[in-house]
Amino acid sequence: MTLRNLLLRAYPRSWRDEYGEEFAGVLAQKPLTLRVVADVLGGGFMQHLFWDDPWKICGAGLFVWTCLGLVLIRDSRLAPSMEPLSAMALGCFLLATGAWTVLRKKSGIREAGGAAAKAAMAGIVPSVFATLLWGPVVVHHANGSTWLVWGLFLSVIPVPSIPEAGRLAGHLAITCSLMVLAASAVMGFAGALLGRFIAALRGGLREAGPC
């Protein structure tokens, strides 16, 4: 495989289906200097950001975030302080997913909700597996209460500790996941409204011009 073919692989498959042939033709006529290679890689990155479905990129981000969180949360000194941050960041992330879907795909509110739910599902997967494999993580709060935290992602809705939790781990993990999915869809709807507002604002600015 030549360097030019490798560079072409920096672009999303669906983009290559549409533009790959002619892009390869243009690339074949340019000498491969460092500047051209950097330019092609930069273009590939931009296409991944703006050509792929937004939920795939957001979902991949959440997947990595959850995996990282599962590693960090096992240190009980870190876990409680990360819960509010986790909830806030997750909410903003799903809101952004909904807004981005509307702006990028010019889709409706329903699709934005679906995109946020799909991104959330990608983030839930490591949590569910970790819970089924290791059981829940117990966090002792400063006020004396005890909570079971289902991975960093599911710490948005911590479940009060119950003695049978160990046996019910799988059941609770699925219940929590469904609740998170429903909440994610709502955040996606809200994000869609935000996206429409931004689109209207951009349209207005475009009409008004740069001055």
Next chain:
Amino acid sequence: MARKTTSGPATDPELLILSSLAGGPKHGYAMMQEIGAFAGVDLGPGTLYTAITRLVEEGWIEPMEASGRQRPYRLTSGGFDYLRGQLEKMRQLASFGLRRLRTV
């Protein structure tokens, strides 16, 4: 040493592509060559196709029937209006700036 100007509306890849296509349909490599000749801007393939993708999505240009590996693009009526509007704004800005410079 004077700094070489590499940014600004006159080097915007989308406007350069639209300006190139205003002279008739062209494929990617022909656009690159013409832009290099009339604007002195050496667009890389990644920058060129990032801009082409966006222009197609906006409906300002459209692909034509491919001949071999090359597919020409042409300006749409929306693209024509957009380009004319942008160039008109640039002209107003340029004449305003030049008037101001004459008074210095």
